[in-house]
Amino acid sequence: MRVTLRDVAERAGVSAMAVSVVLNGSGSRKVTVTAEKAERIRQAARELRYQRNNFARAFRQGRTGQVAVVFQNFGRFNLHSSYRADVMNGVMDALFPHDYTLSLCPKLMRSGDADFISDGRFDGLLWCRPDLSEASASTLQHASIPIVMMHAPPGTVLGVPTFCADNDGAMRRVVSHLIGLGHERLAFVIDPVSEHSVEGQARAEALRSAVRRAGLPEPDLIVLDTDHRILGEYAKPDAPHTALVCFSDELAGFVLRSCERLGTKVPEHISVVGFDSSPLCETTVPRLTSINQPVERMAFDATTHLLALVRAAEGEEQANAVTSTLYDCQLDVRDSTGPARQ
């Protein structure tokens, strides 16, 4: 059925090795073939419409040329959150010039199937899910291929480099901005899923510590229920806090809608801050002040580092000693933050 190397060899009257060398110009420069024979081989290959089987080749060489990206869910690309697109853009920019193939593997995304990580199909893995359980942390640690993480504080998994937003710096920026506007009673708003993620905890803690350092009263933690329904009292015009710092833009968008429904004016009654500075921020009413994470650059850097680790694992070059990188985040001030009500 399929035309193999051997078919070509047979037709050209040479050995399989000769064909391999001529058509696939393999590594061992030891081997050479006469020009005449080489031409005969190419001729035969053309006649037979030979197509090399890269899968077999990869198998033999123990190198697949594929890198997998793992997201938290199967999710979609959408316009209101450019996060996924940003990650993909960064990853592609890092991968494609080096001819690595990018794989999105559903088995890897289902938690529980984490044992597919080292299943031999990928040379490396970019782990982009903030929800890290003990189990998957252990799996990551014991994986037999290089792994790089995004959105996890440094040291989350021993030996796994992480490329992550500087949550502390970001929250200091937020607090400083809010203090400048006279705010004193802040709260952190999060959903019940993110609440237990490493990233969620890191951001909550970052805000807490920034507030503490500024000498303000401890910020409250507002956890929305799954239906996002618990916000009521916190979104009223006379709510206990004057500023709500949200885990994500999406959440902040929900907060804005709740305020509107309750007749609460933003930012006159309450200031709202998002996280990610996604395109959504420009379309909300009022436009949303938000922390700007350089997601694409983070993804690019993470992937580039991953490739270096892959090559190191293949013995081609020295492993880089970098273990983790923190990224400075700007605060994009828009219209949802203003002077605190008295």
Next chain:
Amino acid sequence: MRVTLRDVAERAGVSAMAVSVVLNGSGSRKVTVTAEKAERIRQAARELRYQRNNFARAFRQGRTGQVAVVFQNFGRFNLHSSYRADVMNGVMDALFPHDYTLSLCPKLMRSGDADFISDGRFDGLLWCRPDLSEASASTLQHASIPIVMMHAPPGTVLGVPTFCADNDGAMRRVVSHLIGLGHERLAFVIDPVSEHSVEGQARAEALRSAVRRAGLPEPDLIVLDTDHRILGEYAKPDAPHTALVCFSDELAGFVLRSCERLGTKVPEHISVVGFDSSPLCETTVPRLTSINQPVERMAFDATTHLLALVRAAEGEEQANAVTSTLYDCQLDVRDSTGPARQ
């Protein structure tokens, strides 16, 4: 180094086959293993931290579980054109529930490397590039794996199913809309790259035939140069045409800007129509009237059909006789079309 099936077999004191059957529950139902022995095997596997090599498995079985999507360029996901995101969403929705892995392979995207199609790494291929040369058409035709195309008129490549916008219907809608507004002198605007693509020619011809059928004078073809600079005379307030139908929203956006620069009012002087009805249409001034292609559905259907072909090729089921599907396109009327100037 790596723990293999054989290591487990040795430790458990059984044959490799027994391990394969127990741990990977493979096909041949003929083979059975006693419960006691099975437990010993599982025990050994656990002790050795055995991880099955899915790559080797795929190689042996001649089935990779991977499907590749080929775009016209390495391009990025961006907000103004949701095209790529739409395709990806459709593809993922079709693939992931069936546990197929989605691959983006840069080698496949570089034209000239089309011989990587049948390189054994993919069970099937979704070809999403409208720029189809003779050479790649031939490659597609001779590929040894199932292929499905998008954006190519039916019959473009013999034996390759295509999922494509109904350009004729779409253009009839446009013409009917424009005639209703009193337009008589139309032109089709295209860039020099798309001009030679099958999709570009199909749309141009579709407009031509719709115009002809309506009894209007033959529409002109305006080909922009690479710098998009040739538009001048066609964008003046007294341009020879009263309506410009553009190959894409992006192009239409450029036309709008040219008009503004030349003091031409849209739609008072000239009406402009785009293609794709992307988010960009809502942000232009004036908002852009555009043809709405159901890209995500097309991608979903194309991928679903591809999977059927893949399974058929693996002998699992009968091949579906569908060869091509055309998709009805709506015209999203916004503010860039209006009554023709007299």
Next chain:
DNA sequence: TTGAAAGCGTTACCAC
């Protein structure tokens, strides 16, 4: 310069 042969890790087909 060349060819034969031994794998890569798995599964399938035989005999026993």
Next chain:
DNA sequence: GTGGTAACGCTTTCAA
């Protein structure tokens, strides 16, 4: 029930 053995298609020794 079970274990050898031969593939899958390629690369890479090693001898000639």
